[in-house]
Amino acid sequence: MDRNAVIAGRYRLERKVGRGAMGVVWRAHDERLDRTVAVKQLLPDTWSDDAPFRSIVRAMREARVAARLEHPHAVTVYDVAEQDGTPFLVMEFLPSRPLTELLADDGPLPAGRVAELGAQIASALAAAHENGILHRDVTPNNVLITGDGQAKIADFGLSHAMGEGTMTGGGLVVGTPAYLSPEVADGEEPGYPSDVFSLGSTLYTALEGAPPFGTDANQIALLKRVARGEITAPRTTGPLTDVLLRLLRRDPRERPDMAEAERMLAAVADGRSAILSGTKRLPAPTRRSRLPFVIAGGVVVAGGALAGILLFDGDSPEAVAPVAAPSPSAAKPVCEARYEIANRWPGGSEVRVSVRNAQDTRLTGWEVSWTLPPGTRIANLWNGSLAQDGDRVRVSELDWNAVLPAGGTTTFGFIAATEQEGGDAPVAVCRSS
Structure with a gap:
């Protein structure tokens, strides 16, 4: 298609402004309504063998999905058109630049700014989820930053409305490998938790300067790393890092839903505590369920990760022994710690420790x-303060995560370098300080 071509008798193409997941994006003029629009041209190399029919159907379906979403932080779709067997999507024209370009020019962004942009994008994705719409390709390239600094999520070209048939098939993995969730990289169907993970990956990149799984020209090797959930330990610490690690949990059941992600990111952007009780969890496949937790003095297997859990009552160094039917007068523990080996590799592992306030105050x-x-030795601790005496380790709170409301949680983590393969997770002891 050439400059000055008129699409559907009304959209005059002016110049190419970018390339999306499914084709070229043009700046165009709507001669009927006298306004500037963006027109996405679906290219032949993205068509299926029975093009153009399937391509037109796919574009029509995409337009129906995207047009259902009206949100200030999502790019608006106006129309779908067809010209000489080629489908075109007509969208809001947004003078902006992708987050990818912003990061390339300016480098990683401050935590507060990342939280602000993340809350805006999460609000649009939460609205999409409420309407039964998955994005399926949340990446820095699909986050547009406007001239006034606002964020908009673009390119619902890979969207899939729940209840509508998919136009992909044959085992095709749809999305950008570096930002896929582990379950999608492992061949499962994407779901709402997958968008949550991809948002976490996008914001991690904005904060750290690189995706959580790194980059690799070998896309197969990258997909395998994603499927194993081998994220690179973050260099930064603070409340935003804690939130991102929640979004990036390997088990989709342990991630917050998108509305809760928006709330936590908005809280960090406003300088408020993001750690509240009653966090909503997303539904997960029943096939992932494992043995129930065993509390106090044991090793727990949950979701394929090793975890040691111990409960403590106040400052007492004695563990609260498990009983089959605790009496009403039994002492309630002050806090709980869960030590989880999230990822293993030769010579080391990534450890995440969750701390929960078990009190009513x-x-x-x-x-x-x-x-x-x-x-074993500890390296790259984040979200905590480390003290060590021989093989005895103590990690305490930082200023920003010292106070936990009733039922509230926080997480810290580190890289454990080890000379031995495998082994059980140590039992972690939590007490008030």
Whole structure:
């Protein structure tokens, strides 16, 4: 298609402004309504063998899906047109630049700015989810930053409305590999938790300067790394990092839903605590269920990860022993710690430790301690303060995550370098400080 071509008798193409997942994007003039629009031309190399019919059907379906969403932080779709067997999507023209370009020019963004942009995008995706719409390709390239600094999510070209048939098939993985969720990279159908993970990956990139799984010209190797959930430990610490690690949890059941992600990101952007009780969880496949947690003095297998959990009552160093039917007068633990080996690789592992306030009142300080397995050392701790005496380790709160409301949680993590393969997770002890 050439400049000055008129599409559907009304959209005059002016110049190419970019390329999306399914084709070229033009700036165009709507001669009927006298306004500037963006026109996305679906290119022949993205068509199926029975093009153009399937391509037109796919574009019509995409337009129906995208037009259902009206949100200030989502690019608006106006129309779908067809010219000489080629489908075109007509959208809001938005003077902007992709987040990818912003990061290339300016480098990683401050945490507060990342949280602000993330809350805006999460609000649009939450509205999409409420309407039964998946985005399926949330990446920095699909986040547009306008001249006044607002964020809009673009290119619902890979969207899939729940209840509508899919136009992909044959085992095709749809999305950008570096930002896929582990379950999608592992061949499962995408769902709402997949969008949550991809948003976390996008914001992680904005904060850290690189995707959580790194980059690799070998896309198969990258997909395998994504499927294993081998994220690179973040260099930054703070409340935003804690939120992002929640969005990036390997098990989709453990991620917040998009509305909760928006709330947490908005709280960080406003300088408020993002750690509240009652976090909503997303539905997950029943086939992922594992043995129930065993509390106090044991090793727990949950979702394929090893975890050691111990409950403590106040400052007492004695574990609360499990009982089959605790009496009403039994002492309630002050806090709980869950030590989870999230990822393993030769010579090391990524560890995440969750701390939960088990009281009915707020907790104003906490400390988690455990004994290091032989030949293990800690590197790259985030979201906590480390003290070590021989093989005895203590991690305590930082200023921003010291106070936990009733039932509230926070997470810290680190890289454990080890000389031994495998082994059980140590038992972690939580107490108030």
